[in-house]
Amino acid sequence: MIERKEANGELLLIGQTDHSRLVGQFAAHWGNDRFATPRPYDSVARAAAFHDYGWLRYETQPIINDAGETPGFRNFPSNVKQLDAYQWCIDWMSSIDPYAGLIVGLHRTGLWRARYDTISHPGISVRGVGADTEAFIAKNEARQKEEERAYDKVELRTNYHLLQVWDLLGLYFCCQDPYDDYIEPVPLAYDGKKENTVRLSLQALGPRKVAFEPFPFARRPCEVQFAYRRLPATTYPDLETFRRAYFQARVEVMNFELV
Numbered sequence: 001m002i003e004r005k006e007a008n009g010e011l012l013l014i015g016q017t018d019h020s021r022l023v024g025q026f027a028a029h030w031g032n033d034r035f036a037t038p039r040p041y042d043s044v045a046r047a048a049a050f051h052d053y054g055w056l057r058y059e060t061q062p063i064i065n066d067a068g069e070t071p072g073f074r075n076f077p078s079n080v081k082q083l084d085a086y087q088w089c090i091d092w093m094s095s096i097d098p099y100a101g102l103i104v105g106l107h108r109t110g111l112w113r114a115r116y117d118t119i120s121h122p123g124i125s126v127r128g129v130g131a132d133t134e135a136f137i138a139k140n141e142a143r144q145k146e147e148e149r150a151y152d153k154v155e156l157r158t159n160y161h162l163l164q165v166w167d168l169l170g171l172y173f174c175c176q177d178p179y180d181d182y183i184e185p186v187p188l189a190y191d192g193k194k195e196n197t198v199r200l201s202l203q204a205l206g207p208r209k210v211a212f213e214p215f216p217f218a219r220r221p222c223e224v225q226f227a228y229r230r231l232p233a234t235t236y237p238d239l240e241t242f243r244r245a246y247f248q249a250r251v252e253v254m255n256f257e258l259v
Helices: 016-029 041-050 053-059 080-096 098-110 131-150 153-175 239-248
Strands: 002-005 011-014 181-187 197-206 209-213 222-231 250-258
Touching (some): 002 153, 011 016, 016 041, 016 053, 016 153, 016 222, 041 080, 041 098, 041 153, 080 131, 098 131, 153 181
Antiparallel strands (some): 011 222, 181 197, 197 209, 222 250
């Protein structure tokens, strides 16, 4: 869950699944005369759109901490139940599309491995992980190693790299109002060459408008959006009160124009 505390005391909650669908929009619109279009398109767009559905189970029963706040994804306590949910997502996507499932699995383990050194900025803070998480990583990395043999290594690495770019864009838009920043390096082609990457600069032109340089999308301007819940308070006296507010919350849509 991504939580945003508003100045008026309200709480905006963006589910990881809503963030995931936003990431899928970036993938679906990616590509023009300078940026290679994702390939294979269906599998890559599918992986991007559903990469974070390992949080779907949690979103049916969100929790609060001792302070009465619901924890954001960065502060969520790691546990076996959530690891099982991540595994379910990988297995579910693999049963639909093995290539998409492999990318989703690489994304999940990569978050504990500094995105496998694909992104230099923004950086990622990697916390120490427990024995259960290490076992999860080891199991899935061994599986990935076997599955990767069926695919072009450079293409797969590029698609994993692109998912990291789109995931960061999803966090950029979901976690706060737009601000000036950049993502680097961003692949232009499927050749794996460092010289065919760029710095993707983001300039906030307003609360719902962002300029990209260079512009990576097929449609100009490009419109994207995500759904979120608006809750009346940021803290709750007990879990029952919080969940009542969560399920009763107004669902709204935040739209952005990318230019």
